[in-house]
Amino acid sequence: MKLFKFKISTRIFYMFLLSVVLIVTSCQNDVIFTKVRKKINFDADWKFMKGNIKGSEAIDFNDENWRSLDDPHDWSIEGEFEKDSPSGKGGGYLKGGIGWYRKTFNLPAEYLNKKSIIEFDGVYMNSDVWINGKYLGKSIYGYLSFHYDLTPYLNYGDKKNVLVVKVDNSEQPNSRWYTGSGIFRHVWLTVTDKIHVAHWGTFVTTPKVNNKSARVQIKTIVRNDSNVPKNILLTSNIIDPNNNVVVSVKSEQNISSNSSHEFVQEVDINNPSLWSIEQPQLYTVDSKISFENKILDDYDTPFGIRDFHFDPDSGFFLNKQNMKIKGVCIHHDLGSLGAALNNRALERRLEILKDMGCNAIRTSHNFPSPDLLNMCDKMGFLVLDEAFDMWYVGHTGFSYDYYFERYAILDLKRMIHRDRNHPSVFMWSVGNEISAETMYEDGSQTLRKLVNAVHEEDTTRPVTNAVVQIKAANATGFADILDAVGYNYFGQGMEFDAEKYDKDHIEFPNRIIFGSENASTISSRGVYHFPADSLIYNTEDMQCSSFDNCYPPWGSSAEENWKAVKERDFVSGLFVWTGFDYIGEPTPYLWPARSSYFGLIDLCGFPKDGFYFYKSQWTDKPMVHILPHWNWEEKEGELIDVWAYTNCDEVELFLNDKSLGIRDMNSSTSLKAKWKVSYAPGTLKVVGKKDGMIVCEEKKKTAGTPAQIKLTVDRKNLTSNGKDICFIKVIIEDKEGIMVPNAENLVKFKIEGEGELIAVGNGNPLSHESFQIHQRKAFNGLCQVLIQSTLTSGNITIIAESDGLTSDKVMINTN
Numbered sequence: 001m002k003l004f005k006f007k008i009s010t011r012i013f014y015m016f017l018l019s020v021v022l023i024v025t026s027c028q029n030d031v032i033f034t035k036v037r038k039k040i041n042f043d044a045d046w047k048f049m050k051g052n053i054k055g056s057e058a059i060d061f062n063d064e065n066w067r068s069l070d071d072p073h074d075w076s077i078e079g080e081f082e083k084d085s086p087s088g089k090g091g092g093y094l095k096g097g098i099g100w101y102r103k104t105f106n107l108p109a110e111y112l113n114k115k116s117i118i119e120f121d122g123v124y125m126n127s128d129v130w131i132n133g134k135y136l137g138k139s140i141y142g143y144l145s146f147h148y149d150l151t152p153y154l155n156y157g158d159k160k161n162v163l164v165v166k167v168d169n170s171e172q173p174n175s176r177w178y179t180g181s182g183i184f185r186h187v188w189l190t191v192t193d194k195i196h197v198a199h200w201g202t203f204v205t206t207p208k209v210n211n212k213s214a215r216v217q218i219k220t221i222v223r224n225d226s227n228v229p230k231n232i233l234l235t236s237n238i239i240d241p242n243n244n245v246v247v248s249v250k251s252e253q254n255i256s257s258n259s260s261h262e263f264v265q266e267v268d269i270n271n272p273s274l275w276s277i278e279q280p281q282l283y284t285v286d287s288k289i290s291f292e293n294k295i296l297d298d299y300d301t302p303f304g305i306r307d308f309h310f311d312p313d314s315g316f317f318l319n320k321q322n323m324k325i326k327g328v329c330i331h332h333d334l335g336s337l338g339a340a341l342n343n344r345a346l347e348r349r350l351e352i353l354k355d356m357g358c359n360a361i362r363t364s365h366n367f368p369s370p371d372l373l374n375m376c377d378k379m380g381f382l383v384l385d386e387a388f389d390m391w392y393v394g395h396t397g398f399s400y401d402y403y404f405e406r407y408a409i410l411d412l413k414r415m416i417h418r419d420r421n422h423p424s425v426f427m428w429s430v431g432n433e434i435s436a437e438t439m440y441e442d443g444s445q446t447l448r449k450l451v452n453a454v455h456e457e458d459t460t461r462p463v464t465n466a467v468v469q470i471k472a473a474n475a476t477g478f479a480d481i482l483d484a485v486g487y488n489y490f491g492q493g494m495e496f497d498a499e500k501y502d503k504d505h506i507e508f509p510n511r512i513i514f515g516s517e518n519a520s521t522i523s524s525r526g527v528y529h530f531p532a533d534s535l536i537y538n539t540e541d542m543q544c545s546s547f548d549n550c551y552p553p554w555g556s557s558a559e560e561n562w563k564a565v566k567e568r569d570f571v572s573g574l575f576v577w578t579g580f581d582y583i584g585e586p587t588p589y590l591w592p593a594r595s596s597y598f599g600l601i602d603l604c605g606f607p608k609d610g611f612y613f614y615k616s617q618w619t620d621k622p623m624v625h626i627l628p629h630w631n632w633e634e635k636e637g638e639l640i641d642v643w644a645y646t647n648c649d650e651v652e653l654f655l656n657d658k659s660l661g662i663r664d665m666n667s668s669t670s671l672k673a674k675w676k677v678s679y680a681p682g683t684l685k686v687v688g689k690k691d692g693m694i695v696c697e698e699k700k701k702t703a704g705t706p707a708q709i710k711l712t713v714d715r716k717n718l719t720s721n722g723k724d725i726c727f728i729k730v731i732i733e734d735k736e737g738i739m740v741p742n743a744e745n746l747v748k749f750k751i752e753g754e755g756e757l758i759a760v761g762n763g764n765p766l767s768h769e770s771f772q773i774h775q776r777k778a779f780n781g782l783c784q785v786l787i788q789s790t791l792t793s794g795n796i797t798i799i800a801e802s803d804g805l806t807s808d809k810v811m812i813n814t815n
Contacts, residue, residue, distance in 0.1 A: 035298060036192075036193070036295055036296065036297055036298050037190065037191070037192050037196070037297050037298055037299060038189075038190065038191040038192075039188055039189075039190045040188065040189045040190070040191070041186065041187075041188060042071075042103070042118070042187040042188055042189045043070050043071045043072065043186055043187055044070045044071075044722075045068070045070070045103060045104075045105075046068070046069055046070065046071055046073075046101050046102065046103045046183075047063040047066035047067065047068060047069075047101065047102040047103070047104075048066055048067045048068075048069050048073065048075070048099060048100065048101050048102075048182075049063070049066045049067065049099070049100050050075055050097055050098070050099045050100075051097070051098060051099075051100075052098045053100055056100045056102065056164060056166070057128075057130040057133065057135075057164045057166070058133055059132050059133045059160075059162045061102070061162075063102045066100075066102065070722070070723075071101075071182075071183045071184075071185075071186070071187055071340075072182075072183060072184050072185050072186060072340040072341040072342070073101075073182045073183055073184065073340055074180035074181060074182050074184050074337075074338035074339040074340040075097070075099050075181050075182050076091075076094045076095060076096060076097075076169075076178075076179075076180050076181040076182075076338060076339070077094065077180060077336075077337065077338025077339070077340070077583075077771060077772075078338075078772055079094050079095050080094075080768075080770070081093045081094060081592075081594050081768045082094075082095065083591045083592075085172075086172035086173065087172045087173050087175075087178075087584075088172070088173045089584065089585065089586055089590055089591070089593075089594075090173050090175055090176045090177055090178075090396060090584045090585055091172065091173055091175065091177075091178050091179065091584050092178040092583035092584040092586075092594045092595055093591065093594050094178065094583070094594075095172075096169035096170055096171075096172050096174075096179075096181050097169060097170050097181065098166070098167065098168050098169070098170050099166075099167045099169075099181060099182055100164070100165070100166050100167075101164070101165040101166075101167070101182075101183055102162060102163070102164050102165075103162070103163045103164075104160050104161070104162050105160070105161050105163070106155075106156075106157070106158065106159070106160055106161065107154060107155070107156050107157075107161065108156065108157070109156045109157045111154070111156055111191055112156050113194070114151070114191050114192060114193060114194070115149070115151050115191070115192045115193065115194050115196060115225055116149075116150045116151050116154055116189065116190070116191050117147050117148070117149055117150065117189070117190045117191075117192075117199065118131070118147060118148050118150050118163065118187070118188070118189055119145065119146070119147040119187070119188045119189075119190060119199075120139070120145065120146055120147070120165075120183065120185070120187055121145050121185035121186045121187070121188075121341075121369055121370055121371075122142060122143055122144070122145060122183075122184055122185035122341075122367075122369060123139065123142060123146075123165065123167055123182070123183050123184070123185075124142030124143070124167070124169060124179050124180055124181055124182065124184055124339065125140065125141065125142030125167070125168070125169050125174070125179070126138070126139075126140055126142075126167065126168040126169065126171075127139050127165055127166065127167050127168075127183075128165070128166040128168075129148060129163070129164070129165050129166075130162075130163070130164040130165075131148075131150050131153045131154070131161065131162070131163050131164075132153050132154070132155065132161055132162055133162075134152075134153045136148040136150075140400075140403050140407060141367075141400060141403070141407065141411050142169075142179060142184075142366075143332075143366040143367040143368075144367060144411055144414060144415075145185075145367070145370065145414070145418055146414075147199055150163075150189075165183060167181060167182055167183065169181040169182075171397075171398035172397070172398065173396040173397055173398065173399075174396055174397070174398040174399050174400075175389075175396060175399060175584075176389065176395050176396060176584070176585060177331050177333075177582055177583070177584040177585050177596075178331070178333050178338075178339070178582060178583035178584035178595075179339060180332075180333060180338050180339020180340065181339075182339075182340075184338075184339040184340050184341060185341045185369050185370075185371075186341065186369075186370075186371070192297050193289075193296040193297050194224070194225040194226040195222070195223070195224050195225070195226060195230055195232060195255075195289060195291065195296045195297065196222070196223055196225075196289065196296065196297040196299075197220060197221065197222055197223075197287055197289065197297055197299035198221040198222065198223045198260060200414075200417040200418050201220060201221035201222070201223075201299070202218065202219065202220050202221075202285065202287060202299065202301040202421065203218075203219040203420055203421065203458075204216065204217070204218050204219075204285055204301055204303040204421050205217045205460050206303075206305050206306070206307070207460075209272070209274070209305055209306065209307035209319075210307075211271075211272075211274070212270070212271060213268055213269065213270050213271070213272065214268070214269045214272040214305045215266060215267075215268055216238065216266065216267050216268070216269060216303075216305070217264065217265070217266050218236050218249075218263075218264070218265045218266070218267070218285055218287075218301075219262055219263070219264050219265075220234060220236065220262070220263045220265070220287055221260050221261070221262045221263075222234060222253075222255060222260060222261055222262075222263065222289055223255075223259075223260040224255040224256065224257055224258065224259060224260070224261075225258060226257055226258075227257050227258070228257050229254055229255065229256045229257055230254070230255055230291050231252065231253070231254045231255075231291070232252065232253055232254070232255050232261075232289055232290075232291055233250060233251075233252050233289070233290045233291070234250065234251045234252075234253070234263050234265075234287065234288070234289055235248060235249075235250045235287075235288040235290065236248065236249050236250075236251075236265055236267075236285055236286070236287050236288075237285070237286040237288070238267060238269060238283060238284075238285060238286075239283060239284040239285075239286055240273065240283055241273050241281045241282055241283065245286075246269055247267045247268070247269060249265045249266075249267050251263050251265055269283075269305065272305045273305070274304075274305055274306055274307075274319050275304025275305055275306040275377075275423040276306065276318060276319055276321075276380065277318065277323075277359045277380045277381070277382070278380060279380070280304065280377060280378060280379060280380035280423070280424075281304065281305070282302050282303070282304055282377060282378065282423070283302070283303055283304065283305060284300050284301065284302050284303070285300070285301040285303065286298060286299075286300055287299040287300075287301065301421050302374075302377065302421065303421050303423060304377065304423025304424075305423075306318065306319055306423055307319055307320065308426055310462065310484060310512040310572055312505075312509060312510050312511055312512055312513075312570060313509075313569065313570050314569050314570070315569055315570060315571065315572040315573070316514075316572040316573060318382075323359075323573075324565065324566070324572070324573045325359065325360045325382065325514060325572055325573020325574065325575070326357060326358055326359045326360060326573060326574075326614075326618045327358065327359065327360030327361060327362055327382070327384070327573060327574060327575035327576070328353060328358055328360075328361065328362070328575060328576045328577075328578060328579030328600070329361075329362040329364040329517055329575050329576065329577050329578045329579065330349075330361060330362070330363070330364065330578060330579045330580060330582075331364060331578065331580075331582040332363075332366070332368070332369065333582050333583050334346065334349070335580070335581075335583075335603035335604060335605070335759075335761055336603065336604070336759035336760060336761035336771040336784070336786065337758070337759055337771075337786070338583070338771070341369055341371060342723065342725060343371055343375075343723065344723070344724055344725045345725055345727075345786075346369075346371060346372060346375060347375055348605060348714065348727060349579075349580060349601075349605065350375055350376070350379050350381065351379075352601060352605055352607070353381075353579055353601075354379060354380075354381075355615070356600070356607075356611055356614055356615045356618060356619070357614060357615055357617070357618025357619040358381070358579065358614070358618065359380070359381060359382060359618075360381060360382040360383070360384065360573065360575065361376060361381050361382070361383050361384070361579075362383075362384040362386060362429070362516065362517075362575040363383065363384065363385055363386045364386055364389075364432060364466075364517070364577075364578070365386050365388065365389035365432040365466075366386065366387070366388070366389065367385075367386075367387065367411075367415050367418075367419075368383070368385065368419075370418065370419075373385075373419055373422045373424060373425065374422075376422070376424035377422050377423055377424045380424075381424055382424060382426045383422070383424040383425045383426065384426070384427045384429055384464070384516070384575065385415065385419055385425045385427070385428055385429065386428075386429035386431075386432060386466070387411070387412050387415055387428070387429065387430055387431070388400060388404075388408065388412075388430065388431050388432065389431075389432050389433075390404070390431075390432075390434065391404050391408070391431060391434050391437055391443075391446055392404055392405070392437065392446070393434075393435075393436040393437060408450070409449065409450070409453050412430065412450060412453055412454065413453060413456075413457055416428065416454060416457040416458055417457065420457070420458050425461065426461060427461055427462050427463070427464050427484060428454050428458070428461055428462075428463050428464070429463075429464050429465060429466060429486065429516070430447070430450040430451065430454065430463060430464075430465055431447075431450070431465045431466065432465075432466040432488075432517075433466060433467075433468040433488060433517075434447075434465065434467075435468055435469050438467065438468075438469045438472050438473045438476065438478050439469060439472040439476060440476065441476060443476070443478055444476055444477055444478045444481060447465065447478060447481050447482070448481050450463075451463045451481055451482065451483075462482075462483030462484040462512065463482060463483045463484075464482055464483065464484045464485065464486045464514075464516065465482055465485075465486060466486040466488050466516035466517055467479060467485060467486055467487060467488060467516070468488040468489065468517075470485075470487060470490075470500070470504065473485075474504070474507075474508070479508075479511070480508075483512065484512035484513075484514060484572075485511055485512065485513055485514075486514060486515070486516025486517070487500075487501070487513060487514070487515050487516060488515075488516055488517040488518075489517065489518065489520065489554045489555065489556070490515075490564075498560070498563075498564035498568075501513060501564065501568055501570075501571055502568070505568075505570050512572065513570060513571050513572065514571060514572040514573050514574065515561075515565055515571065515573065515574030515575060516574075516575055517575055517577050518556075518561050518565075518574045518575060518576055518577060519551070519555055519556055519557070519558055519561040519562075519576050519577060520551055520552055520554060520555030520556070520577045520587075520598060521548060521550065521551045521555060521556070521557060521558050521561075521598070521610060522544040522550050522551060522552070522555075522587065522588070522596075522597035522598055523544045523545060523546040523548075523550060523597060523608050523609065523610055524543035524544045524545075524546065524597060524608075524764075524765065524780075525546065525602045525606055525607075525608045525763050525779070525780060525782075526546065526629065526741055526742075526779075526780030526781065526782075527541070527543040527544065527545060527546055527780070528545055528546055528547055528627070528628040528629075529544075529545035529547065529549070529550070530547075530640075530641060531641060532545075532547040532548075532549055532641035532643065532674075533549065533641070533674075534549060535549055535550070535551070536549055536550055537550055537551070537552070537588060538588050538589075542589050542592070542593055542765075542766055543597075543765075543766075544588075544597045546608055546609040546610070546627065546628070547609075547627070547628070547641065547643065548609075548610065548613065548672075550597075552587055552588060555577075558576075558610050558613050558614065559613065559670070559671045559672065561574070561576070562574070562613075562614070562617055562671065563671065566617070576600065576614070577598055578596070578598045578599050578600075579599060579600055579601060580599040580600075580601045580602075580603070580605070581595055581596050581597065581598065581599035581601070581602050581603045581763070581765070582595065582596050582598075582599070582603075583595045583596075583603070584596065585598075586765055589765075592766055592768065593765050593766055594765065594766070594767075594768065595765045596765070597765055600614060602763030603761055603763050604727075604761045604762065604763045604782070604783075604784040605727065605784075606729075606763055606782055606784075609625070609627045609645075612625035612627075612645045613645045613671070613672070615645070615647075616645040616646050616647045616671070616672075617647070617671065619647060620647065621647075622646075622647065622648055622688055622690060622695035622696040623645075623646065623647060623648075623688070623696055624644055624645070624646040624648060624651055624686050624687070624688035624696050624697065624698050625644065625645045625646070625698055626642065626643070626644050626653075626684060626685075626686045626698050626699075626700055627642070627643050627644075627645075627700075628640075628641075628642070628700075629700055629741035630681070630682075630683075630684045630700040630701060630702050631702055631703055631740075631741050631742060632679045633681070635679045636679055636680070637678060637679060637680075638678070638679055639676045639677065639678055639679075640676070640677050640678075640679045641674070641675075641676065641677075642674070642675045642676075642677045642684065643672050643673065643674055643675075644663070644672065644673040644674075644686045645671075645672055645673075646665060646673065646686075646688045646696075647688075648665060648688030648689055648690050648695060648696065649664070649665060649666055649689055649690050649691065650662055650663060650664045650665055650666075650688075650689050651663050651665065651673045651686055651687065651688050651689070652686065652687050652689070653673075653675050653677070653684070653685070653686050654683075654684070654685040654686070654687075655677060655680065655682060655683070655684055655685075656680065656682040656683055657683075657685075660675055660677060661675060663675075673686075681702035682701070682702055683699055683700075683701045683702075684699065684700045684701075685697060685698070685699045685700075686698055686699075701736075701738045702738075703733075703734045703736075703738040703739060703740040703741060704734035704735060704736065704738070704740075705734060705740070706732045706733070706734065706740045706743045706745055706804070706805055707733065707734050707735040707805060707806065708732075708733050708734075708735065708737075708805055708806035708808070709730060709731070709732065709733070709747060709800045709801070709802060709805050709806065709807055709808045710730075710731040710733050710737070710808055711728055711729070711730060711731075711798065711800055711808045711809070711810045712728070712729045712731065712810075713726050713727070713728050713729075713810055713812065714726060714727040714728075714729075715812075716811075716812055716813060717812070717813045717814075717815065718755075718789040718796075718812060718813070718814045718815075719789060719814070719815065720754065720789050720790060720791060720792055720793045720794075720814040720815055721789060721791065722788070722789060722790055722791045723788065723789070724788065724789045724814070725758070725786055725787065725788050725789075726755075726786070726787045726788075726796075726812050727784065727786055728784065728785045728786070728787060728798060728810065729782065729784060730747055730776075730778065730782065730783045730784060730785060730800055731781060731782060732745050732747075732778045732781050732782070732802075732805070739781045739782075740781050741780055741781050742780060742781070743778050743780070743781045744777050744778055744779065744780075745777065745778050745802045745803075745804075745805060746775060746776070746777045746778075746802060746803070747775060747776055747777070747778060747783055747800050747801070747802045748774060748775040748800070748801050748802065749774045749775065749776075749785050749798060749799065749800055749801075750774070750798070750799040750801070751774075751787065751796065751797070751798055751799075752796070752797040752799075753794055753795045753796040753797055754789065754790045754792045754793065754794035754795065754796055754814050755787045755788060755789055755790060755796035755798075755812065755814065756787070756788055756790065757774055757785060757786070757787060757788075758786050758787070758788045759771050759772065759785075759786040760772075760773065760774070760775070760776040760783065760784065760785050760786070761776065761783065761784045761786075762776055762777060762778060762779035762782065762783040762784065763779055763782070763784075764777075764779035764780075767779065785798065785800070787812065789814045790814070792814075793814050793815050794813075794814055795811055795812070795813055795814070796811065796812040796813075796814060797809055797810075797811050797812075798810050798811075798812070
């Protein structure tokens with residue numbers, strides 16, 4: 001094989017090499033597939049400069065003094081928090097602006113008669129793109145994936161190419177939450193023959209599914225961009241989860257020049273491995289296009305075989321198994337990394353949610369990254385794929401409502417074409433809290449257009465909308481247009497009333513009902529405001545209590561929220577607001593608060609107490625969690641509220657080995673155990689029992705003064721690809737190794753070896769410390785440092801130091 005000269009980077013070269021020689025062999029049928037299509041990651045080796053720099057699109061522009069970086073990139077997260085930032089509280093008081101990206105690269109002469117497409121998974125926002133000085137186009141919506149044909153303008157061999165992207169996020173505010181700025185998702189160069197599967201050109205469905213057989217329909221659009229007609233053979237090989245070819249189907253068609261043809265093929269699979277939450281089995285359609293026995297293109301489409309439906313009385317069924325949707329809403333930022341996508345950081349978030357028992361994600365309120373959907377496919381999450389946060393009436397000064405009339409249908413269809421093969425995607429949402437439009441006939445007309453647009457592209461999934469004004473939606477007929485109706489906060493009024501579900505179920509007996517956004521309980525990790533059974537919403541410390549006793553007027557406690565769904569079979573499930581804290585929208589506070597309190601998990605990925613409430617309700621493995629911490633020196637002798645979350649039959653509480661009573665969870669109407677305990681320092685212990693046997697326990701001990709640092713890592717082995725991340729938890733302990741729950745020590749970090757520090761954090765919504773520096777104050781005993789691998793294998797040593805504390809260090813390997 002002749003290898004071409006590729007002058008982008010060592011990283012890009014090896015990615016290309018891998019894409020060329022990737023071989024998948026089926027032992028069953030002894031078929032070998034060699035990849036012809038080349039999909040090359042284009043993240044590396046960009047030049048960046050912030051500001052509106054005239055002439056930057058020119059091929060001969062001098063970018064020598066520009067910053068070198070790799071995408072994905074978010075320049076806003078690198079800035080300072082400023083009270084007067086135009087983005088306001090929604091944007092986390094971080095600035096947007098204008099930025100330019102330039103990438104210089106060479107392509108081999110072998111590509112001269114090929115088709116070359118550049119694809120951006122997401123650029124926030126208002127991007128303009130040039131190749132070699134030729135303008136390619138503009139993309140407005142920052143969450144939209146888009147692509148351009150580079151072929152007519154490319155140079156080959158030793159002659160360079162320059163790809164330029166201008167990003168304009170200067171008009172602020174344009175979002176209710178932090179968006180980030182820049183090329184914040186992956187970039188890809190795809191090279192194919194002129195006869196190829198069209199971009200997002202396959203649609204795989206499973207119209208008939210049971211345990212014994214499955215019917216698979218494959219629609220494939222093949223383009224002929226050559227100047228002559230060709231008689232094309234399409235071979236579709238179905239590869240099972242064990243990489244065996246289980247069935248193949250062939251179709252032939254003469255395709256005219258510069259045109260396309262849609263092939264429709266159907267096959268049956270015996271004894272299929274079904275995609276499910278517990279066992280997310282994935283198949284692949286390997287589409288091969290050939291002409292005169294030569295393979296011109298091959299295109300892989302992962303898919304899952306599953307059957308699901310909603311019943312208006314019994315709720316949601318997956319593969320004929322009735323189950324509750326146990327979901328969370330998430331925004332797209334990754335905490336201290338900002339909006340810049342990192343696959344390991346995203347994977348870690350899903351691992352944490354999986355541990356909680358979560359089985360569904362709502363992509364609030366925008367198109368998700370393709371990487372999120374790929375991971376949900378592989379890890380077993382359902383996805384409510386949401387398009388818009390507004391229609392014609394915006395929530396902020398410069399939001400998508402300006403472009404809705406012109407682009408909404410087009411953008412919506414692009415999302416569906418991109419995402420429709422993912423087995424994790426089980427509903428499409430065309431909007432969130434479209435309050436004004438809900439109350440008028442114009443809103444119903446708009447909704448009908450959006451629903452029809454979805455149905456034109458995909459009839460296999462229901463269309464929904466997250467409705468917050470359900471009374472108006474019922475009156476205008478708005479809700480009747482939807483296939484399934486999402487209820488935000490029980491849909492109407494500002495007072496918790498679960499019977500609203502019952503009333504609508506009686507009035508609309510055929511309606512599919514689920515909670516599209518629920519609870520909005522707010523909390524700060526490790527903060528407790530007393531009394532625990534009283535609503536405490538707004539306090540001088542600008543933190544929020546973790547006792548499930550803090551929520552806004554439209555919200556509810558986690559317990560009453562979940563009970564309302566759990567006790568009603570006809571409510572298919574819910575999506576809690578939110579899984580993780582996110583930057584921006586610091587309800588109920590303003591400056592200096594700069595990030596949300598809504599998450600069950602903080603910005604660092606450290607679980608709050610609410611995490612354990614849902615884990616006690618959503619998982620079966622015995623667990624018990626006790627709150628609060630046990631450092632209340634100022635309350636000696638006073639009664640302290642103590643709670644426990646558990647999935648056990650009963651729990652027993654001990655203080656310094658003295659039993660304080662047993663709580664029978666099976667007979668209790670509450671989903672938590674409660675005690676009033678006279679405070680005395682020492683050890684608070686709770687044990688969980690099943691069938692009278694102790695199966696789990698947890699302790700909270702009174703800590704002394706801070707004495708030492710303890711580092712723990714999520715993984716000790718990284719891949720030396722320049723992108724892999726280790727998350728290091730930094731714990732402030734007393735001399736006995738007990739975490740000090742109110743410690744705020746400043747910790748400084750040193751890095752040695754083949755790694756770099758890319759972010760720090762502590763989960764404190766009030767912190768204005770930079771995410772980019774080599775130090776961080778602890779927040780309630782914890783902080784965090786993120787270490788990224790380089791392209792070189794070796795060891796990384798991380799040292800953590802703080803004045804007056806014993807330091808700690810940890811070593812990571814990269815390969």
